[in-house]
Amino acid sequence: MDRRKFIGGLGAGLLSLSLAGCGVKTLGNSGETNGNNGGASGDAAGNKTKPVTASVYDSKKLVIAQGTDPDSLIEKGLSALGGIGLLVKKGSSVVIKPNYSVPKRPGADAITTNPLLLAALVKQCLTAGAKEVKVIDFPFGGPQCLVLSGIKDAVEKAGGKAFDIGKQNDFTEVDTGGVTLKKVMFSKDVLDADVLINFPILKHHAMTKVTMGLKGMMGLVQDRQYFHRTDLHQCIAELTAYRKPDLTILDAIKGITDRGPMGPGTIKEWNQVVFGVDPVALDAYGANLFGLKPEEIAYITAAAKLGVGEIDTQKITVQKV
Template identity: 30%
Template sequence: MMPPKIGRREKGLNLSCTICDFDTYAKSVPKALKESGLPDLLQGVKKVLIKPNLVNSSPFPVTTRPECCAAVVDFVRSCSNASIVIAEGCGEPSMETTDVFRRLGYHEIAGRLDVELVDLNYAPLRRLTDPECNFFPDIFLPEMAFTHFILSVPVLKAHSLAGITCSLKSMMGFAPPQYYSGSHGIWRKAVFHENMHQSIKDLNKYRTPDFTLVDASVGLADYHLGGETCSPPVGKLVAGADALAVDRECAALLGLDWKTIDHLT
């Protein structure tokens, strides 16, 4: 039996997304989060999990800037008494998420804000089943995915296999490597690459973010691990409670038609 999802669906709120011009994280993040209705969603929430996209230790715009997450923490605290963690499970096989946190400056941010950093690759797990999921009729996901309000903070990037990686695909960070590295272990979430779009769909049937803030201040135009940045920089933040709507808007910001990206249809 599937556990209830916390957050937006139970509250019956309007599911839409907001696009704001980017100035600085300190100015623009609060504006985007307020205008997109996050304070209402956080009413009654006791635990918040902020999930950046830290696929490896490459700096922004491949990964989420710690300053962006810090601005999110400050805003959540301004309108909620919920406890907060920053959690991710990196995909790089040659390092641990704790190494990525350290290299990208998350330890300094966490220390200053008194926020716990959690490596999702080693978090206690729950097994779930759904026969309607074609690729993952059963799946293992961290227990805390179902005890926390998930606030996803990805960056805007094109993806070589998925077309785009934003809110929905970033949920792969929750997948435990011991089950999803594949037979070769070249990439910690390699099983998802066998059928990328369907695996993203299935994963998000089990758990999708309660809220998303996409850092589209720059954007990667061609490839999710590097390559050309968007020129000129996109200069936007995209926020909302409907991850699918957010990702469709982000596809447009990259000049892509979401109707041609299978997991967005």
């Protein structure tokens, strides 16, 4: 059986996780599968075109892991989804895209993705049989962000590779199929990967009110100024419509609630890590957690209109663990 058929069969055969006694709404398992995990399809000339992604988890479900211990939070969240083994297969290549765009120290500033959470996820992926796990971002604060954030050290100790993208040969031009964002120089590492996991932090952003998963995808493109020159929110939506992450994990242990994205700012602790396939539903939940309505965030609304995901969290099953 080839890899495409295997993944397709797996998605079709997934059973809904029982939520009895959890006090949450159950809407069932969508089990949607759209071909192979990650990677990009190509035309006859071998050019990169639209990636094909697969949702091996229930796209109508968000898992909220509560607490502060990084290893426990990652393990509980992935287990409630069905296990990392459903997503990461033996020999697969994984790209994790966190947020380390600002040269700030980890933890106390609550501005970059928690490095210990990333390390825990890297270990989970390698234990599942991944041949490599890359942790990448294109930090606008410069290459020092990777080191100062503590992410490079934590990821490499866990067995992964952590590096910045930003050089010309880190990107290749793709046709996104968008109206505003028609073509973009996009990360080669993501296009070549089997699995993409987006791992942003929940925090304030002066231009968009809040930044989470959808906006975090901007760290995979070379010319972000184009987004600002045209329609920032529509470009964000069209980018995620082009390449939806296979899983999004939101670091909502703590984050700044003002003076973002650079900070320093007022720090609020939510002590949650949110897991989900649907990037719109996850950002909608994050907006509510932040004290905003999802409809107040233009890029969330734009992504929902494009069919990227569900903005109404009442239609999403939320399981707390």
